[in-house]
Amino acid sequence: xxxxxxxxxxxxxxxxxxxxxxxxxxxxxxxxxxxxxxxxxxxxxxxxxxxxxxxxxxxxxxxxxxxxxxxxxxxxxxxxxxxxxxxxxxxxxxxxxxxxxxxxxxxxxxxxxxxxxxxxxxxxxxxxxxxxxxxxxxxxxxxxxxxxxxxxxxxxxxxxxxxxxxxxxxxxxxxxxxxxxxxxxxxxxxxxxxxxxxxxxxxxxxxxxxxxxxxxxxxxxxxxxxxxxxxxxxxxxxxxxxxxxxxxxxxxxxxxxxxxxxxxxxxxxxxxxxxxxxxxxxxxxxxxxxxxxxxxxxxxxxxxxxx
Amino acid sequence: xxxxxxxxxxxxxxxxxxxxxxxxxxxxxxxxxxxxxxxxxxxxxxxxxxxxxxxxxxxxxxxxxxxxxxxxxxxxxxxxxxxxxxxxxxxxxxxxxxxxxxxxxxxxxxxxxxxxxxxxxxxxxxxxxxxxxxxxxxxxxxxxxxxxxxxxxxxxxxxxxxxxxx
Numbered sequence: 001x002x003x004x005x006x007x008x009x010x011x012x013x014x015x016x017x018x019x020x021x022x023x024x025x026x027x028x029x030x031x032x033x034x035x036x037x038x039x040x041x042x043x044x045x046x047x048x049x050x051x052x053x054x055x056x057x058x059x060x061x062x063x064x065x066x067x068x069x070x071x072x073x074x075x076x077x078x079x080x081x082x083x084x085x086x087x088x089x090x091x092x093x094x095x096x097x098x099x100x101x102x103x104x105x106x107x108x109x110x111x112x113x114x115x116x117x118x119x120x121x122x123x124x125x126x127x128x129x130x131x132x133x134x135x136x137x138x139x140x141x142x143x144x145x146x147x148x149x150x151x152x153x154x155x156x157x158x159x160x161x162x163x164x165x166x167x168x169x170x171x172x173x174x175x176x177x178x179x180x181x182x183x184x185x186x187x188x189x190x191x192x193x194x195x196x197x198x199x200x201x202x203x204x205x206x207x208x209x210x211x212x213x214x215x216x217x218x219x220x221x222x223x224x225x226x227x228x229x230x231x232x233x234x235x236x237x238x239x240x241x242x243x244x245x246x247x248x249x250x251x252x253x254x255x256x257x258x259x260x261x262x263x264x265x266x267x268x269x270x271x272x273x274x275x276x277x278x279x280x281x282x283x284x285x286x287x288x289x290x291x292x293x294x295x296x297x298x299x300x301x302x303x304x305x306x307x
Numbered sequence: 308x309x310x311x312x313x314x315x316x317x318x319x320x321x322x323x324x325x326x327x328x329x330x331x332x333x334x335x336x337x338x339x340x341x342x343x344x345x346x347x348x349x350x351x352x353x354x355x356x357x358x359x360x361x362x363x364x365x366x367x368x369x370x371x372x373x374x375x376x377x378x379x380x381x382x383x384x385x386x387x388x389x390x391x392x393x394x395x396x397x398x399x400x401x402x403x404x405x406x407x408x409x410x411x412x413x414x415x416x417x418x419x420x421x422x423x424x425x426x427x428x429x430x431x432x433x434x435x436x437x438x439x440x441x442x443x444x445x446x447x448x449x450x451x452x453x454x455x456x457x458x459x460x461x462x463x464x465x466x467x468x469x470x471x472x473x
Contacts, residue, residue: 170415271404279399307418
């Protein structure tokens with residue numbers, strides 16, 4: 001049974017974002033605002049960077065605003081000019097990514113002007129952007145989201161997100177299903193999934209945390225990871241990707257959304273997040289931490305697996 | 308005199324990533340003390356367990372290792388003060404990931420072996436070799452590598468026959 005999800009707050013949110021963008025741009029306190037604008041197809045949205053106060057009417061927020069805009073601020077993707085403060089529209093999940101980047105000294109809080117968005121959830125797929133947000137079309141990450149209101153922003157519209165119905169946690173259920181399997185069955189499952197990979201690296205391109213100027217997986221002296229879009233290379237790439245995101249991933253699930261072959265990439269990220277929560281009580285959040293769980297240690301860490 | 312060496316049908320390849328300050332010295336001690344241990348292990352020396360990237364373990368499996376042993380200084384003994392503490396967290400996470408993608412964790416062992424523990428090194432190597440021998444060859448990554456070249460299974464009767472004729 002599909003339930004309709006109330007997105008009526010998005011009209012008020014859109015107006016508030018427009019007003020705030022107009023104010024900060026005309027005041028000159030920011031040089032640019034990164035946000036969402038309506039795209040050509042009815043109901044669809046695309047990322048936009050505006051620098052003129054007059055353009056702030058372009059900004060919108062709707063259930064089709066799926067992108068994590070934090071990616072435009074990272075080092076490797078130098079799309080935004082670095083002069084003055086930059087305003088950015090963030091959902092709760094996007095803010096966690098920004099906070100992670102601040103923790104890793106990639107961004108400075110004082111160089112950002114955060115416009116937080118109270119969020120009721122976004123669509124899983126933008127193939128049909130004009131569909132209503134229901135329990136069937138909502139993104140899997142939004143089903144498990146507990147952070148509908150981003151905290152610590154410079155500006156947050158004064159609307160309260162509606163109480164969303166409790167939805168089945170798809171990632172948690174899938175992880176439990178896989179964990180109950182034997183290693184051979186799990187291997188068969190992932191082999192089938194990774195077989196589809198075409199090594200387009202869209203997952204890397206869209207990830208806010210993949211900001212290395214030269215990726216380990218692109219190096220060929222020495223070559224650590226096979227670059228061929230064939231079984232062995234695909235396996236290595238996805239394991240390395242999951243490992244490098246362990247303890248850093250903010251759970252925006254952009255990797256999974258952009259994957260043209262529908263590989264459940266966020267499943268690996270969620271699994272690692274779950275393990276790091278259990279092992280080191282670490283969770284992505286709104287508080288800037290200097291070090292991630294794998295960049296620090298405790299002398300009392302579990303070592304039952306070491307002989 | 309040496310005792311008659313037992314013949315096995317399968318000799319596993321074990322790759323050991325060791326730190327130069329403790330386990331390598333421990334293995335050296337085992338050697339200078341004339342202790343016997345299986346020759347299946349190939350030792351790779353690193354400055355510290357903190358230098359051992361999980362990618363190395365992955366690469367070892369991909370290149371045909373049947374088992375991997377990672378060994379370094381006991382907690383608190385690290386030459387670089389905290390390298391092994393960092394490694395401990397990293398490997399705790401990495402083994403969970405490998406388990407999740409379906410690698411049998413019986414093939415991957417971590418240990419602390421100090422420079423004085425030649426006997427423990429012998430125990431570790433012997434234990435892992437026998438354990439992996441019991442599990443048989445690591446087929447998963449080899450099959451992936453083969454699929455990279457042709458879409459055949461590794462263990463066809465034709466291949467076995469050709470192998471027997473050599």
